[in-house]
Amino acid sequence: MSCSPEEWQTRVDLAAxxxxVALFHWDDLVFTHISARVPGEDDAFLINPYGMLFEEITASSLVKVDSQGNKLSDSTYPVNPAGFVIHSAIHSARHDVQCVLHTHTLNGVAVSAQREGxxxxxxxxxxxxxxxxxxDYEGVALRDDEKPRLVQDLGDCSYLMLRNHGLLTVGKTIxxxxxAMYLFESVCAIQIRAQAGGGELVRVPSAIISTARQQAAQVTKGMGGNLAWPGLRRRLDREMPGYAI
Incomplete structure (x- = not known):
């Protein structure tokens, strides 16, 4: 397909x-979504062709849309309307974000149903x-009037728990x-298992939580997700190749 080198790299990373997500079993048939802003185009982002399994998605099959939901690239597939509402709202408000990732995992939905989160x-x-x-849950995300509340609740955070619904993360890169989603999903899985054990849970002091961002920067050497991404791509090339076409 014809596109800029920057868009093609974004397509390859998003397909990866x-x-x-399929490899880690976070997918929900075809009913969740990941989007990425197209470099150099303020009003364009890429999202999955609605109807393809995540394990089938390739760089060239991703659908390019604008903030109004108009297709900017040829595709025989539609776009998930709920996916469009959620992702267009965040991309329009958070210009520091390239990627929005949303899942409906069993662990994530289970914790999202708990009052304390x-x-x-x-x-x-x-x-x-x-x-x-x-x-808070407002039903399937199909209405534009939910967008301001979604954006307000996310604020400048990297993680958003959609109550009774699932998990969402944003990042400066894919x-x-x-x-962030790997961490969020792990947190939820650990919590469900710890609660299932039946014993009294020990809570981390709030003073430690307040320094977590600085600790995270030290752990990743300031590279964020890019520290693990090359290794994840190598694993994908071994176990689920064919996405970069």
């Missing part, structure tokens, strides 16, 4: 993210809690959004 009971949880918002 879709395949990795994420509990400070693991090392992983402190990083999520340092940049976490919550958005790699950052993916790594």
């Amino acid at each position: 993210a879709y395949r990795l 994420v509990l400070p009971i693991s090392q992983q949880s402190i990083f999520v809690l340092s940049s976490l918002g919550y958005h 790699a950052d959004a993916f790594q």
Whole structure:
């Protein structure tokens, strides 16, 4: 297909993210979505062709749309209307964000149904809690009037728990959004298992949580998701190749 080198690289990375979500079993048939802003185009982003399994998605199959939902590239597939509402709202408001990733995993939805949400009971949880918002459930996200509330609840956070619905992460890169989701999903899985154990849970002190962002920068050497991304791509090339076409 014809596009700029920058758009093609974004397409390859986004297709890789879709395949990795499938590889990690975070997909929900065809009913969740990841989007990425097209470099150099303020009003254009890429999203999945609605109807393709995540394990089938390739760089060239991604659909390019504008903030009004108009297709900017040829595709026989539609765009998930709920996906468009959520992702267009965030891309329009958060110009610091390239990628928005949303899942409906069993662990994520289970924790999203709990009144307290994420509990400070693991090392992983402190990083999520340092940049976490919550958005109350309003039904399937089909209405434009939900957009301002969604954006307000996300604020400048990297993590958003959609109550009774699932998880959402944003990142300055596709790699950052993916790594954030890996952490968010891990936090939820740990919480559900800890609660299932039946014992009293030990909470991390709030003073430690307040320094989590600085600790995260040290752990990733300031590289964020890009520290793990090359290795994830190598794993994908071994186990689920064919996305970069």
